[in-house]
Amino acid sequence: MTTLAIPFPQPLADKYRPETIPDFVGLEKPKKIMNRFLAAPYPSEWLFEGPSGTGKTSMALAICKALDGELHHIPSQSCDLATVKQVCDMCHRFPFDWTSGKASRFHFVLMDEVDAASYAARMSLLSKLDATAKPPNTIFVATTNFPDKLELSFLSRFRRIPFSNYGMAQGIKTLLEKIWEKETDNPIDRPNFERIAKEANNNVRDALMTLEVAIMGA
Numbered sequence: 001m002t003t004l005a006i007p008f009p010q011p012l013a014d015k016y017r018p019e020t021i022p023d024f025v026g027l028e029k030p031k032k033i034m035n036r037f038l039a040a041p042y043p044s045e046w047l048f049e050g051p052s053g054t055g056k057t058s059m060a061l062a063i064c065k066a067l068d069g070e071l072h073h074i075p076s077q078s079c080d081l082a083t084v085k086q087v088c089d090m091c092h093r094f095p096f097d098w099t100s101g102k103a104s105r106f107h108f109v110l111m112d113e114v115d116a117a118s119y120a121a122r123m124s125l126l127s128k129l130d131a132t133a134k135p136p137n138t139i140f141v142a143t144t145n146f147p148d149k150l151e152l153s154f155l156s157r158f159r160r161i162p163f164s165n166y167g168m169a170q171g172i173k174t175l176l177e178k179i180w181e182k183e184t185d186n187p188i189d190r191p192n193f194e195r196i197a198k199e200a201n202n203n204v205r206d207a208l209m210t211l212e213v214a215i216m217g218a
Contacts, residue, residue: 012208012215016179017058019065024055025175025204026168030161034059038066041106045129045140047114047155049147050163053203056143059163060110069108069139070095079117084124091135107138114142115149122154129157165202172197172204176211186218 018024021031021038030048037044048056064071072087087109095104114122128134142158144150176193191214200206 012179012183012212013205016175016208017061018055019062021059021062021066023062024059025171026165027055027059027163030059030163033161034063038063041067041139043106043136043138045158046142047147047158047160048141048143048163049160050145051165051201051203052145053200053205054163054165054168055204056163057110057112060108060141060143063139063141064108064110067106067108067139068097068100068102068104069106070097070104072107072109074109074111074117076111076113076116079111079114079121081118081120081124084121084128088125088128088135091138095137105137107135109138109140111140111142113144114154115144115146122151126154126157168202168204169194169197172200172202172207175204176207179208179211180215183215184218189218 021035024031048060050056061071063069072090074083074087091107091109095107096102097104111117111125125140129140140158147155147160173193173196176196180190180193191211193211196207196210196214200210
């Protein structure tokens with residue numbers, strides 16, 4: 001007997017995670033820079049810095065997808081000396097996009113919350129980026145909420161892109177309205193979308209979690 005798999009519901013933050021650069025709310029400067037980079041990509045190192053929930057990791061993943069890159073995602077709690085060495089060693093082979101099953105031009109290393117990584121891991125990465133053994137065909141993107149916690153030597157090695165929640169309120173409000181219309185047929189008990197954005201301090205992820213609760217109660 002065949003059993004049909006019933007998909008589990010997704011959190012709104014996952015379901016509506018932007019997948020292309022134009023999909024992001026606000027972030028006009030990062031979007032402009034990354035669009036130009038995608039037009040002519042090259043091996044390089046980038047630091048996305050700014051408040052939590054502004055889309056740093058999501059944008060990195062969107063860039064990797066646009067490049068059909070081979071993704072090596074290192075969460076902050078896993079970013080130690082051994083992991084950095086392992087990933088850099090992997091980047092010396094020819095890149096392959098396992099999602100599409102095709103060869104790729106680039107390895108794409110994403111290091112989340114690099115300020116929480118071990119000091120040894122950051123210094124090891126710097127040594128590999130500066131040495132003749134630097135991984136070829138590799139794009140590195142590190143994210144941080146607290147750039148002031150990073151060493152000057154580390155900061156100087158990366159192209160720094162600030163992510164700000166300034167001016168995102170209207171965009172978040174519009175996004176919440178669209179999701180409400182799509183996810184519920186209740187036209188009466190609409191929450192105050194502007195207030196949700198404000199109380200979330202323009203943190204898109206927090207605003208979506210608040211909306212998720214409101215939809216459940218609609």
